[in-house]
Amino acid sequence: MKTRITIVCENTASIQGGLGEHGFSAYLETERGKFLFDTGRGISLIPNLLTFGKDPLAIQKIILSHGHHDHTGGLPAILELLTGVEVWGHPDIFSLRYKITRKGNKEFNRFVGMKFHRAYLESLGARFLLEKGFRTITQDMYLTGEIPRLTSFEKGDPGLFAESEGRLIPDPIADDNSMVIDSPKGLVLLLGCAHAGLINILEYVLKQTRRDEVYAVIGGTHLDFSSLPQLDETIAALKKFNVKRIGVSHCTGLKPAGRLQAAFGEDFFYCNVGHVLEF
Ligand SMILES: [Fe+2]
Ligand SMILES: [Fe+2]
Numbered sequence: 001m002k003t004r005i006t007i008v009c010e011n012t013a014s015i016q017g018g019l020g021e022h023g024f025s026a027y028l029e030t031e032r033g034k035f036l037f038d039t040g041r042g043i044s045l046i047p048n049l050l051t052f053g054k055d056p057l058a059i060q061k062i063i064l065s066h067g068h069h070d071h072t073g074g075l076p077a078i079l080e081l082l083t084g085v086e087v088w089g090h091p092d093i094f095s096l097r098y099k100i101t102r103k104g105n106k107e108f109n110r111f112v113g114m115k116f117h118r119a120y121l122e123s124l125g126a127r128f129l130l131e132k133g134f135r136t137i138t139q140d141m142y143l144t145g146e147i148p149r150l151t152s153f154e155k156g157d158p159g160l161f162a163e164s165e166g167r168l169i170p171d172p173i174a175d176d177n178s179m180v181i182d183s184p185k186g187l188v189l190l191l192g193c194a195h196a197g198l199i200n201i202l203e204y205v206l207k208q209t210r211r212d213e214v215y216a217v218i219g220g221t222h223l224d225f226s227s228l229p230q231l232d233e234t235i236a237a238l239k240k241f242n243v244k245r246i247g248v249s250h251c252t253g254l255k256p257a258g259r260l261q262a263a264f265g266e267d268f269f270y271c272n273v274g275h276v277l278e279f
Contacts, residue, residue: 003183004029005190005218005277008048009040009074010249015274017051019044023070024192024220024250027052030181032138033060037179038192039074046077048273061086062126063143065192065219066175067093067114070250075116079124087121088143090175091130094118096163097171112160132174134208142180147196147204153233154197157225178219180205183279186215186244193220193251199237206241216245216279218271223260224253231256235263247271 009025023041027049028034036059039045049056056078062085065071072093079085097113118128133145149156162171173195181188187209194201198221202214223231238246246264248257249271261268269275 001031002278003031003181003188005188006052006054007249007271007273007275008052008054009038009044010272013048013273014270015052018273019047020273022250023073024065025071025074026190026219027054027059028181030141032141034058035060035137035141036062036078037190038063038065038071039078041070042073042077044273045074046081052274056081059085061088061137063087063137063177063179064089064093065177065179066090066173066195067095067097068193069112069115071192072114072116075121075126076124079121079126082125084125084127086129087126088129088137090132090145090177092173092175093130095171095175098161098163098168099159100161100168101159113162137179140182142182142208144178144180144201144204144208146174147176147178147200149196149200150203151197151199151233151237153230154200155227155230156195156197157222159225160195178205180209182209183215185279186213187211188216188218188277188279189214191217191219191221193222195222198223198234202238202241213242215243216247216277217243218245218247218249218277220250221248221252221256223248223256224251226256231259235259238263243267245269245277247275247277
């Protein structure tokens, strides 16, 4: 059986009947079972699963890329359908986090963390498996855990903050995890927002898997919130991984996506609601 990844939450929808919302989620069908990576913002997950004929009741594990609201907002809806399920992620997914924006001399502070208390989610059947390190989810599927931030040009999003000891600090988003599938075609990297930096993530995945190429990269890259020099350096660095399929989503933004399309030509695709990747 081929592994199939269907995008079930994303900012835009390319398939009739699909709902778009700012967020990300992917449904994975594999020989080892069915898995949900992220849950979107909360509105589109269940309708899109049903529209695309994906059985929510078949989900065996939920994997969270990080604790932002647009990746965890659908948790209650899916938990209410299941009778208990493992939820994999990093211990920091419950951090209190904010996005600060300025308009003129006014500052706006918006909560962007997990909107649900851990006890509430556990009462709906979530069994949290929260760890910081690289680990095996099931055979040929891995979760990166914390990513070392090594590149000089991947600076993170300057608008994101977290509460620490009663004050706001730049959010390290240490919980940023990505999934890796070791397929017959090569490694497939599934990103939530890539807050740790796309190149940092790729370098770490190659190190952990002792490989030197990645077949496909799909998901959010957060390049929409990065500087132009970072985008240029990311595109230049990406070339060396010999990626055959690059399908960006969500926080990539349309302008950076256009630059990636120009750089990668036919290998590029926009990975929005309804898109299917088989390998
Ligand atoms: Fe996001
Ligand atoms: Fe995020």
